[in-house]
Amino acid sequence: PSFVLGGRxxxxxxxxxxxVKYLKNAVEVDEDKPVLIDKYLVGKEVEVDAICDGKEVFIPGIMELVERTGVHSGDSTSVYPPFSISExxxxxxxxxxxxxxxxxxxxxxxxxQFIVAKDDSVYVIEVNPRASRSVPFLSKSTDQNLVTIATKVMLGESLEKQGITRLTPPEKTDRWYVKxxxxxxxxxxxxxxxxxxxxKSTGEAIGYDKSLNRAFFKALQASGIKMKDYGTVIVTLADEDKEEALPLIRRFYELGFNIEATIGTANFLKKHGIRTRVRGKLSEGSTEILDSIRAGYVSYIINTRAILSGVHYEDGVAIRRCAIQNGVTIFTSLDTVKILLDVLEETIPGISTINA
Structure with missing residues (x-):
């Protein structure tokens, strides 16, 4: 809908x-509440907080989001300075x-908020003429009190009068900041x-360090994620995600984690040399996967659903609910899984999985 905050x-x-199903069931449609339809573009999401005084625009920094488009920016992991976009x-x-x-x-x-496509084309998602939830993070990261500067601007004191002459200051290079x-x-x-x-998030945590992975570690741990370096990873993947997920699951396997998966995902992983324990599907009457979660030995669950094909299964809802009820960390974005692995690989001693 075009009249809401937080992507409601x-x-x-x-x-x-x-x-058609969405319009019938999810929203109230009338002339006063139009539904906005945009084309979904896959790409990196980038965010900017800036201050305009009517004559000049001050851009203290650019934040790059870890999760690709499709995840609300408030639910994404944000990094300053950007870690992968070009000059x-x-x-x-x-x-x-x-x-x-x-x-x-x-x-x-x-x-x-911007989308950066694979060919470096830049698209504008939206412009919000207000302060964003990312202002405190960018203020701390850049050592610029954005609220004070903006308040003075709104009261008539220009950026120039405030001594701000570098409208795009150089990025910090001595530390990484992660929200x-x-x-x-x-x-x-x-x-x-x-x-x-x-x-869906209700808060945020910040980590900073000279090392990007250590900054990730601090932020993820502070946000409540249980950073376990052992145990079992349960994997249930949409078909369209399997190829992308394969090297990530292999990295878990090589770190010494056990892998469990539903039949389709398990067969795919086994075919590519990853030893996987098969768990029955809920939709076929099995409770094996829920039993594993409740048993207490599962460290992480990776559960994706098909965005591009629109095929969603109720099994995923039940798995995610069970994970939450039993305090098991669940990831629904492969981008977040990648940064978790980057952190684990930097902190876990090398372990060889026993193929017995």
Whole structure:
């Protein structure tokens, strides 16, 4: 819907059938509450908080989100300075931010979210003419009190009068800053833990360090994620995610984790040389996967669903609910899994899985 905050009731639909179902069941549609339809683009998401005084635009920094488009920015892990986008993309983002701030006529803080495609094309998702939840994070990361600067601008004191002459200051190079979302799924009974365009986080934590992986470790741990370096990983993957997930699951395996999976995922992993224990599907009457979660030896669950095909299964909802009830860390984005592995590989001594 076009009239909400936090992505409320926002959804990615893969086909016309899903769109019709969404319009019938998910939202109230009338002339005063139009439904906004955008094309879903796969890419990196980047965020900017800036201040415009009507004549100039101050861009203290650019934040790169770990999770690709499709996950609400408030539920994404955010990094300053950006860790993978090119200088060309940064220049384009600063150019668009300046032109939009001046063109709209904003006086004060504003936030822009961008998509960066594989070919480095930059698209604007939205411009919010207000302070964003990321302002405290960027203020701490850049040592710029953005609220004070913006307040003075709104009261008539220009950026120049405040002594701000470098409108795009150089990025910090001595430290990495990571903002990780914190969730309260155990307290919010019935909420699905699957990350989507609808925001579900209830807080956030910040970690910083000279090492990016250590900054990730601090932020993830502070946000409530149990960083275990042993145990079992349960994997249930949508078909469209299996190829991308394969090297990630192999990394868990090589770190010494046991792997369990439902039949389709298990066969795929076995075919590629990863020893996997098969667990029956809930939809076929088996409770094996829930029994494993309840037994207490599962460290992580990786559960994805098909965004592009629109095929979703109720099994995933039950698995995610069981994970939350039993305090097991669950990941629904492969991008988050990758940073977890980066952290674990830096902190765990080398272990060879026994193929007995």
């Amino acid at each position: 009731a926002m959804e990615i639909v893969a086909n016309e059938t899903m769109l 060309k993309v940064k220049e384009t983002i600063c150019d668009y931010t300046t032109r939009l701030g001046l063109g709209i006529g904003i006086v004060g803080l504003f936030n822009i 990780a979302p914190a969730f309260s799924f155990q307290k919010l009974d019935g909420m699905d833990a699957y990350l989507s365009p609808e925001m």
